[in-house]
Structure formats: C-alpha cells, structure tokens
Amino acid sequence: MSKEHYYLLLADDDEDDCLFFKEALDEIAISADLLTVHDGVQLMDYLQSNISNLPEVLFLDLNMPRKNGIECLDEIKDDENLKNLPIIIFSTSLDSEIVNKLYQKGASYYIRKPGDFSKLKNVIEKALTIASENNFRQPERANFILQP
Template sequence: MHEHQIYLIVDDDSDDIDFFCEAIEKIRPKAKCLIALNGEEALQLLRETDKPLPDYIFLDLNMPRMDGKTCLGALKTDNTLSDIPVIIYTTSGHHKDREETTKLGADYYLVKPTSFDQLCKAIEKAVKAVGKSTSSETV
C-alpha cells in the first residue's frame, strides 16, 4: 500500500477537475490527485501495472468516448479494480441515475456542489461513507 491516499477524478470538465483537486489539496494535503478525461482513459490509466491503484475513484456520468456508467460496469467486473471504492461525482440528481449506478456497484453518489466549502465537506462525507481511510491522514 502506498503512503498517501490517491484520488482518481474521471471528468471531462477541466473546471470541475480543478475545483475537485483544490478541495483534495485542502482536506488531504499529502494526497495525490490523478486525472482521466473519460472512462476509456481511466481504465487505461488503472490498467498500467507500474502505477499504484487509487484509494478512491470519483466518476462523472456524462463524458465523451466512454460514459461513467459504462466505465463503472467495467471497473466492477475487473478483478483487479473491483475493490476500489467508486463515488459517482455528477451534476445529475436524477433518481434513475442513482438507482442504475447503485445496481452497477457504485459505493456512493455525490451530486456536485457549487461552493468550495460544500465540496470539501461532501468529499469527506463520501470518503467516510465508503469506509476506507488511512490512519496516517489527517483532516
């Protein structure tokens, strides 16, 4: 296991990526933020054997090339990747999306907040809810 937590954000919106990575830097200063712009890129990154796997994947639903639901299905059927907690990170508050992603194996569903403070709190809540934390990290 690596010393500091690694967060993979899979999103095609560069503003949302910046917003997310700034929040991670604030709440987990020693954490590393990896980026993929779509599901296809995320799977390729995760399957590179020379890199440590992330502790958490934050996955948007609406992306080009491979959307979040397709990526989530691939993640949860891959024996090497299926245990990584996947937190859906989307603007969609639709009950149908929440239901479908839960059936596909999502560990948590987070509607993207609009303020920085709300985002920091939402990330902490999501990470605690999936129950994977390291004692060396402080909040």
C-alpha cells in the same frame, strides 16, 4: 479508521471541475495525491496499465466523452483485477433512476457536484472519512447519496 494519506483518481472531462476538486482537496484536513483523467477511455487505459498500483478511491463523473461513467463502472465491476476498486460517483445530475442503477451496479457512494466551494470541500472530506470508516464497502441504499 481513517488513513493518513490517500491516492485518488478523478475521471472528469470538465477541466474547471477538476481544478475546483483539486483546490478543495488541497484545503481539507485529509492528505491526498490526486491524478485526473478526462474521459472514460483514458480512465480504463490508466486502470488497466496500473493494476499493481490502483488508486484507493475513484471519483467518477457520469457524462464523459468516448466512454461514459456508467460504461466505465460496468467494465470495472466486470474485471477481476478492478472490481474491488471503491468508486464514488461525482456528477451534476441526480436522477433517482440512474442513482438506483449505479447503486445496483456496485458504486460505493454518489455525490451531486455542488457549485459552492465550501460545500465541495465538505462533501469530499465527508466522503473520504465515511468511506474509510466503512472500509470502502457500499452502504445501505439510504446512505448511498452523500450531501455536503
């Protein structure tokens, strides 16, 4: 069951990647509002001060200053108010050991950032569609990594 409109949060320190993501989101068939934060401290501050209005999905980069994505994932999953927030890891790396660790820690999906704009559009749309159909529950490990 897909939603009509999404409220998304993107945590990524690369401004070009944020712009690329926003432009891709604007061109897909899914309607969404996007808020961006640029480091892990800013992310956690935002989430803590917006407990009653959390995003429906957090796209989380791993390599951010001040607090990285893994530290943020740990804090979110340890917080009673935040632990059910669906988190889609959105990172340039694809280290299988790290991917396994993120799955075990409770991330919903993993996307390797594509460099191609059409692939980015496809994978964002696919992520929101599949995650929504699955009620944002974590899939089997074999389906954790989403490809464009």
